[in-house]
Amino acid sequence: MPAFARTSGALVALTFAALSFDASALSKRDQSAVEALDQRMQAAESRYRLGLVKIGNADPSGRSEVDAALEDMEDVMAACVKQKGCSATTMLAGYKRLLKRNADTAAGDEAPEDGVGDEAGSLAADVPEAARAAALLNADGQRFVKMVQYNPAVQAGIRRWLTDMRPSLIDSYENYQYMRQLMWPQFERAGLPEALLFGIMAKESNGRVHSTSRAGAAGPMQFMYATGKRFGLGDDGSGFDTRYDPRSAAEASARYLNERLGVLNNSIEMSLAAYNGGEGRAQRVYNGSGGRNFWDESVYNQFPTETRDYVPMVIAAAWLFLHPKEYGLTFPKVDSRPATLRLSKPSSIYELTICLGNGGTREGYMRALRNLNPRYQADSWLSAGTSLNATTRIVGLYNRWCVQGQRAQLAHTLVMSDARSAIVRTGPVTPVTDDADVVTESEGAGVASTAAPATPPKPARPTSYTVQTGETLTAIAQKFQCDTGDLAKVNKLKAPRYAIRPGQKIKLEGCDG
Structure with missing residues (x-):
């Protein structure tokens, strides 16, 4: 939300300054x-x-x-x-x-000079x-650890990531691996270490692209709207908020951090404090303290509790990203080789998640598909021919299990199921009276009516529908056999949320019934 220290037997104190050498x-x-x-x-x-x-x-x-x-x-x-x-x-x-x-x-x-203008x-x-x-980095990222003073607050953060927050750390790593080819180049070009990118993302969103906080911060790097807009994020003209796009969010995050590093004497701690607690506050504290370190009591106590927790937790996550083996930490191996998945028939991310199965993963591929395709909601109905960002593994599983066969049919049946259809409606019920045991003449004699039953007229195709509580546009599209995108366009609903409300009238143009 815009607002590591190498051990060798024992932990050593690390400084931010570049190492000096005796030339002689x-x-x-x-x-x-x-x-x-x-x-x-x-x-x-x-x-x-x-x-x-x-x-x-x-x-x-x-x-x-x-x-x-x-x-x-x-x-x-x-x-x-x-x-x-x-x-x-x-x-x-x-x-x-x-x-x-x-x-x-x-x-x-x-x-x-020399005619050089604007x-x-x-x-x-x-x-x-x-x-x-x-200058703080080298090829393998080890020099990055010299940027930050190691202290007990970071040690406590490492402890938390390795205990009650271990599942979140593992999830963050796995999610990041799918998006790495989109996000890491943005930090690499900006001269920033990958470990810092991972640390921020892990603390901000656990690598969930569609994460949104109560305060309104959104996306994998959790940009507030105004800050995101300043760095080129926001509505791209199609209704999609690019704060949710991993590539765009990482690029904006790198630009933001380098801007803060430039005015905060390259202090990673103070720049992280700005990322979380607000750049204005961080700048005022920095200026008022004469440029003191984040861990100086007079500086530290001027930040809210959330920021005092945020800074060491990001550093701790980044440190573990660099040195997992030292802590017995094994990150999952992820086959994240990128590939394009072209749908051979209409589907949704939910349906794909079911038919793809786990494929050797712990939790399947829904999060990967959602993160790689942030414009689509999980229940959005995608037409045949739609191209999705995926991996070679996902494409192989799709061709085996999702195009045809029993699992493909089962996945489609499950996604199309509507819990409300379990409720049987038989028309008005005749109240029971005290004479309920009296048998009428026609009932007792088994007399059949000589009048042929009337053939009910075929109902006219509805042209509109009133949204019921709990319904989504995708559910309505499935109910009336429409394309979600077409339905959204007719009703001027913006992706990716297609927000609708109970009682709203939806036009059903282009639906089959």
């Missing part, structure tokens, strides 16, 4: 490697500035030069954090100069704030 202790090879990286960074910075000049001169190759220069800088940063003796702080100087120049220009303190300024603003966090 370096080998000649290491010294040469560091010097080469420094030269590469300087060359990339020069290339960036020349790109800005080209842009100012309306040279179309300017933008590609700027983009390539930024990629060069990021490559140097990635190499620096793995190179002994390389100072991340020194390497970041180039980024800082570019950022400062852009800020000075925006404030009017520095006039644009577009160049906007490109300088595009230098990712992640660059200032990139």
Whole structure:
């Protein structure tokens, strides 16, 4: 809701600062490697500035030069954090100069040079704030643990995740594996560690895409409406709220975190506090304390209980994501290779869940299908030819069990069943009187009526229907043999919820009866 520490026998204290090295202790090879990286960074910075000049001169190759220069800088940063003796702080100087120049220009303190105008300024603003966090990472994510001071609050969080909250942690991991190819690239591009993405998602939603809080936060990363809108989330024009989309939510989350890191001295703890307790509050507390650490009593006590719990719990989940074996934690193996499932006949996620079976999983595939296809509700009736995001395993099971055969028929029967149809309606009941034992002449003599029974007229096809309590649009569509999407379109109902209310009149255009 926008608002780790490696052990080796014993837990060690970790700091956020980059490690420093004595240059004289370096080998000649290491010294040469560091010097080469420094030269590469300087060359990339020069290339960036020349790109800005080209842009100012309306040279179309300017933008590609700027983009390539930024990629060069990021490559140097990635190499620096793995190179002994390389100072991340020194390497970041180039980024800082570019950022400062852009800020000075925006404030009017520095006039644009070489004809560089507004577009160049906007490109300088595009230098990712992640660059200032990139030095905290290396390829395997281990340097990330040095970002956070390990303390008993995080230890308590680890204990909670491993005891009463273990099922939630396992569910979060399994859910995340299906969405990883959608979410992780957004954090990777932003220079943020995957473990942080997992920690936030686990605490916020347990990896349930359609999760919505009482306060109105929505989606796997639990964005409030206003904050989500600021980062490009919301109604996409079709009625779908992209806060529920895992790819979009992860991208917005990465942008939000890097924005907070940029103004909170790269403090993961304070940035997480902002994510949960509100960016305004976090900024005021940070400024008022003179930039003190989140764990400083004067800072810690200014956040609500929920935020004081949230920060260590996210860090704890991220730590366990990195080091499960140290705690005897075994995450489930998930076959999440992506594939497209094209429906050969009308179905719903509920029906697919039944016919697919467990397929070697603990709980089947409903959550995976819902997370990968957030636009559809589980009971939405999907027409033949609809393409769904799935996995190779799901597609194989679908072709075996859901296209035809007894299980496919059974799944369809179960989904189409309506509990209300169990109630038999036989018409008005004749009240029983004291003369109930009196047999009439016709009854006693067995006299049959000579009049032929009238053939009831075929009822006219209804054109509308009044919604009853507890009904969904999908249930109504099944009752009258309609397509849910067509019915929603006729009645101007927005996906994915197709919200209806008891007493509402629904037009039945296009239904068979």
